[in-house]
Amino acid sequence: MSPVLDDPTPPGSTAAPAHQRRKAERPQELLDAALALFVEKGFAATRAEEVARRAGVSKGTLYLYFESKEELLKAVIRERLSSRIAAAADFVASHEGSCADLLRNVLTLWWSDVLRSDASGVFKLVIAEVRNFPEIAEFYFREVVDPGQRLLGAIIERGIAMGEFRPLPVEMVVHSLVLPMVMLCVHKHSLGVCHPSEALGDPQHFIQQHMELLLHGLTLPGGDPGSSGSPGTGTTSVAPESRPT
Template identity: 35%
Template sequence: MNTTDQERGPKFRRRAEARPDEVLDAALELFIEKGFASTRVEDIAKRAGLSKGTVYLYFPSKEALLEGLVRRAILPIADSALTTLHDYEGDPRVVLSMVLTMLAGRFGDPKVMAMPKLIFREAMGFPGLAEMYRREVLDRVLPAVEGLLRRGIEQGYLRQVDPSLTIRSIIGPLMLHVAMAEIFGITPEGGLHMEKLVENHLTILFDGLSAPPSAKQWSAS
């Protein structure tokens, strides 16, 4: 005789609600330890303390697990950035500073920081991951940043730069910083120091991006 979740009580329901995150936590640990290709679903189930069938109940494939990890870690950051960027009027350097500082703070969470590493490792071998990341993150965030830059140029805060190319200058150093550590094993002494990197990056970026002294001024410091 089957027993409903309600009949089993709130403790059972809380456990059932937590299972997707438990599965994702186990998958993240194993993907980092062994790599995506070498990790089996049964390994994930064992690490999570669940049956293989229970894992498939929540995630129909190993690829779905990888996508689930990206959605859990990265989409909230993208949504937060979009909330800040959307229809902002004024000096865009204020918002860029806020968003990059927020991003550095989120990367202080090991579960979040693990995601860029996984994306660098697996995107080439798993085109579906790259397509999903582009669709749900890049295709939403990049137009918002480009619009912010265009308004900043029109209002005299920024130099006459190409907004599309400038986005690469804004994001590029953060991606290269992670890539140098993950792909080449080149890490600053004491760790990645994302907050320090962002602070240093903003100083260099704004000195080059800001409009001439005759225009409105703002400092990253």
């Protein structure tokens, strides 16, 4: 029987026939298969036909959707990470209120979502192999690193301008926020597979604690910028008479 006749869609339904739905799902199936294999075997060691086989299609079908293995990896990065950053940017743009709360929400929700999904594997993949693929490195910087840093940097700058955060170097703060999260993803797909860490067993709790650790170093007492020391030092001034001799 043809797939159309076997399709259980009720008569008169506007749902697409089964073979059309299957065709529409193929790009996502190829992305899922590609990411799984790239993380397991590495990008360079994975062949296009292996991706096609895991997705249940022919190599020729893969090339109908993606013209090369490099374009397939770019699509994985765009779908797994770039789209999430764009969604976070919309959330940040609509936020009103505390910048500390905004950072907590953005980073905890964003990174928890990434860590629960296979998107976390992209970081291990990029760190391990992107140096050998300059085109992918440039794409990753343009699609993930640059927009992610600008997004967080804007929150930090807003907090400084509002007198809520200390006037610290914005780029340094962004790196302090992000790099431990990247390493958490790398750990999940490397040492964490063989030697799970009890402290990292609950990624969301770790992220929340990480955020509190950093925010206590950023937030001024009472949000009063006058209580800080010299701009950029992050220290509180000490009256001369109270200094130790």
